[in-house]
Amino acid sequence: MTRIFSEKRQVFALSGLKCLVCKATGEYFGKEKYANVPFYHLNLYAMKNGRETQMLKDYIVLPENGGTNELSNMRTICHDCYQKRVAPAPDLEARAKKRAKKRKVNKSKRDSGEVKVNKGEKKPKRHTAAWRDQ
Numbered sequence: 001m002t003r004i005f006s007e008k009r010q011v012f013a014l015s016g017l018k019c020l021v022c023k024a025t026g027e028y029f030g031k032e033k034y035a036n037v038p039f040y041h042l043n044l045y046a047m048k049n050g051r052e053t054q055m056l057k058d059y060i061v062l063p064e065n066g067g068t069n070e071l072s073n074m075r076t077i078c079h080d081c082y083q084k085r086v087a088p089a090p091d092l093e094a095r096a097k098k099r100a101k102k103r104k105v106n107k108s109k110r111d112s113g114e115v116k117v118n119k120g121e122k123k124p125k126r127h128t129a130a131w132r133d134q
Contacts, residue, residue, distance in 0.1 A: 006041070006042075007057065007071070007074075008056070008057045009042065010071055011057040011071060011074045011075065011076060012026070012044060012055070012057075012076055014071055014074075015074070015075045015076045016076060017044065017046075017055065017076065018076065019046070019055065019076060019077050019078040019081055020075045020076060020077060021077055021078070021081040021085075022048070022078060022080070022081050024046040024047075024048045024053065024055075024078045024080075025046055026044040026045065026046045026055040026076070027045065027046055027047060028044075028045055029042045029043065029044055029045070030042065030043050030045055043055075046078055048078060048080060053078045053079045053080055054078070054079045055076055055077070055078055055079075056076075056077055056078070056079060056082050057074050057075070057076065057077075058074065058075055058076075058077040058082055058085070059073055059074060059075075060073050060074065060075055061073055
């Protein structure tokens with residue numbers, strides 16, 4: 001038994017079967033069931049870049065930001081675009097600062113003669129300036 005008038009399917013009927021971000025089109029419904037829930041549900045799937053992705057309902061304005069729980073505030077979106085919206089890519093500037101800090105630490109280790117050696121390898125010899133002058 002499936003729920004015929006689920007909120008998600010009403011959103012699909014109103015906003016269409018396309019992801020409103022990347023335009024991936026939902027192609028088929030899958031009848032699925034969770035182990036701990038007695039009824040089945042339908043999930044809409046699209047093929048995107050040669051792989052299957054689930055289509056979801058998403059709030060245009062999130063309820064915690066003042067959005068409503070009405071169908072007019074919902075849209076169809078694919079799982080990939082939803083993930084980008086929920087967990088956006090890390091700040092590029094923060095990543096650059098982290099890499100620069102790591103390079104600085106590694107450079108200071110090299111300059112001080114502290115060398116990380118894997119197990120079983122010999123530690124490289126550290127030549128002094130006197131050795132070069134010979």
